[in-house]
Amino acid sequence: MKINVLAFGIAREILGGPQRQITLPEGATVADLRRLLETEAPGLKRLRSWAVAVNSEYAENALALQPGDEIAVIPPVSGG
Amino acid sequence: MSTTDTKINTSVGQADFFSLSEQKRYARHFALPGFGQEGQARLKSGSALVIGAGGLGCPALLYLAAAGVGRIGIVDGDRVEESNLQRQVLFTTGDLGKPKAEAAKCRIEALNPHIQVEAFDRVLNSENALDLIRDYDVIVDGSDNFPTRYLVNDACVILEKNLVYGAISAFEGQVAVFNWLMETGERSPNYRDLFPEPPEPGAVQNCEEGGVLGVLPGIIGSMQANEALKILSGYEAPLHSRLFIMDAATLRTMTLKFKKQYFDPIEKLIDYEGFCGVPLPGSDKITQMAPETFKSLMNAEAACFLVDVREPEEHDQGNLGGINIPLGVIREQAHLIPSDQPVVVYCQSGRRSRHAILQLQGMGFKNLLNLSGGMDGQL
Numbered sequence: 001m002k003i004n005v006l007a008f009g010i011a012r013e014i015l016g017g018p019q020r021q022i023t024l025p026e027g028a029t030v031a032d033l034r035r036l037l038e039t040e041a042p043g044l045k046r047l048r049s050w051a052v053a054v055n056s057e058y059a060e061n062a063l064a065l066q067p068g069d070e071i072a073v074i075p076p077v078s079g080g
Numbered sequence: 081m082s083t084t085d086t087k088i089n090t091s092v093g094q095a096d097f098f099s100l101s102e103q104k105r106y107a108r109h110f111a112l113p114g115f116g117q118e119g120q121a122r123l124k125s126g127s128a129l130v131i132g133a134g135g136l137g138c139p140a141l142l143y144l145a146a147a148g149v150g151r152i153g154i155v156d157g158d159r160v161e162e163s164n165l166q167r168q169v170l171f172t173t174g175d176l177g178k179p180k181a182e183a184a185k186c187r188i189e190a191l192n193p194h195i196q197v198e199a200f201d202r203v204l205n206s207e208n209a210l211d212l213i214r215d216y217d218v219i220v221d222g223s224d225n226f227p228t229r230y231l232v233n234d235a236c237v238i239l240e241k242n243l244v245y246g247a248i249s250a251f252e253g254q255v256a257v258f259n260w261l262m263e264t265g266e267r268s269p270n271y272r273d274l275f276p277e278p279p280e281p282g283a284v285q286n287c288e289e290g291g292v293l294g295v296l297p298g299i300i301g302s303m304q305a306n307e308a309l310k311i312l313s314g315y316e317a318p319l320h321s322r323l324f325i326m327d328a329a330t331l332r333t334m335t336l337k338f339k340k341q342y343f344d345p346i347e348k349l350i351d352y353e354g355f356c357g358v359p360l361p362g363s364d365k366i367t368q369m370a371p372e373t374f375k376s377l378m379n380a381e382a383a384c385f386l387v388d389v390r391e392p393e394e395h396d397q398g399n400l401g402g403i404n405i406p407l408g409v410i411r412e413q414a415h416l417i418p419s420d421q422p423v424v425v426y427c428q429s430g431r432r433s434r435h436a437i438l439q440l441q442g443m444g445f446k447n448l449l450n451l452s453g454g455m456d457g458q459l
Contacts, residue, residue: 008252008327008334009249009250009252009284010249010283010284010285043283046280046283047279047280047283047284048277048278048279048280048283049274049275049276049279050275051275051323051338053336056335056336056337057336057338058274058336058337058338058339060341072334072336074323074325074336075284076226076274076275076278076279076284077247077248077249077253077254077284078223078225078226078229078247078249078284078286079135079224079247079249079287079292080134080135080136080221080222080223080224080246080247080287080297
């Protein structure tokens with residue numbers, strides 16, 4: 001299934017833009033999504049903690065993704 | 081407060097009377113349904129500590145003071161710099177060089193003489209955080225670095241304080257309220273439930289490195305003030321268990337729900353500089369070596385172990401000698417560094433070497449010197 005990922009903050013630079021389309025097998029979970037993104041964009045690993053939101057809710061790794069889910073990658077921000 | 085002001089009674093008790101001058105000042109709050117004199121009285125008997133009088137702290141302080149929060153504390157160890165004035169709206173050109181905490185205190189006291197303001201011209205650290213935070217009802221985090229963010233978070237968890245978080249970078253800002261006492265009797269999730277571990281040093285740019293849109297902290301800091309005022313006066317439940325994200329360029333916003341997911345106990349403060357691998361601003365425990373000292377040491381051909389923490393390509397293009405261990409693998413290759421003689425660590429500017437020393441100090445090294453200014457600073 002094709003999934004659209006929105007990127008916030010520094011994740012935009014790491015993923016190469018505010019949106020990125022990725023392809024995952026049916027039944028893939030958030031853990032699979034994290035693995036794929038970290039392989040395609042290794043810079044994500046340097047963030048150590050980055051949040052995945054699925055349909056505006058913080059998603060745990062076991063959550064199974066559905067086609068059409070709205071996914072966002074949210075990195076930590078420190079500025080003040 | 082003028083002694084000739086008449087006092088009026090409110091239903092919340094003797095201590096919350098308003099002088100005539102206060103009644104005039106807060107008339108629009110009194111008229112506001114759901115706020116009224118009772119909400120205003122709760123603000124007056126409440127207190128807030130703002131950590132960082134920077135981009136976020138300035139607007140937050142302005143609105144907390146204007147709204148009439150009875151006691152406001154300001155913690156900041158910095159001085160006002162010219163590059164601050166593009167967004168730190170409490171300060172004027174005439175404040176350049178002054179301690180921020182003091183300058184901010186002056187400004188908001190002038191705005192509202194009915195409130196009490198305390199300035200703490202110091203860097204928040206693990207030694208002073210609990211004592212400072214203990215004294216306030218609501219904590220507003222406007223700090224600008226990861227060690228302080230984890231420190232403030234953990235201190236607020238330990239002391240069960242409401243924490244209004246805000247953070248900015250470039251065009252984007254985040255807001256959330258942590259540790260809110262929910263109807264279930266539990267405290268709402270905190271920063272570690274969102275980001276359990278800090279990023280690698282240098283992986284996320286701060287405002288100095290990546291820039292920041294001047295008006296963005298105005299928006300985000302004002303939202304933090306709104307959340308603090310909700311908590312203190314009670315006109316609505318604050319933004320707990322949710323993270324608000326906004327892009328000021330596109331006005332795209334998102335509110336992300338989140339739950340408790342970090343279950344390690346947070347019972348005491350730790351070494352946040354070691355945890356994040358970066359120093360708290362102004363509280364450097366790193367011994368610097370001046371370029372002059374280094375030069376005379378080299379001229380005397382004194383026995384001195386050198387470590388270059390730049391990338392191999394940079395090392396090959398020119399170096400001061402010694403071994404090359406890039407910052408990224410400093411922990412893995414720390415066994416190559418002796419611990420029984422002075423070791424000078426260097427890089428291009430002195431910045432990466434500081435990060436390297438912090439990480440190595442966290443592993444127990446006590447014999448490291450940072451070459452001030454790095455390669456660029458050589459005479």
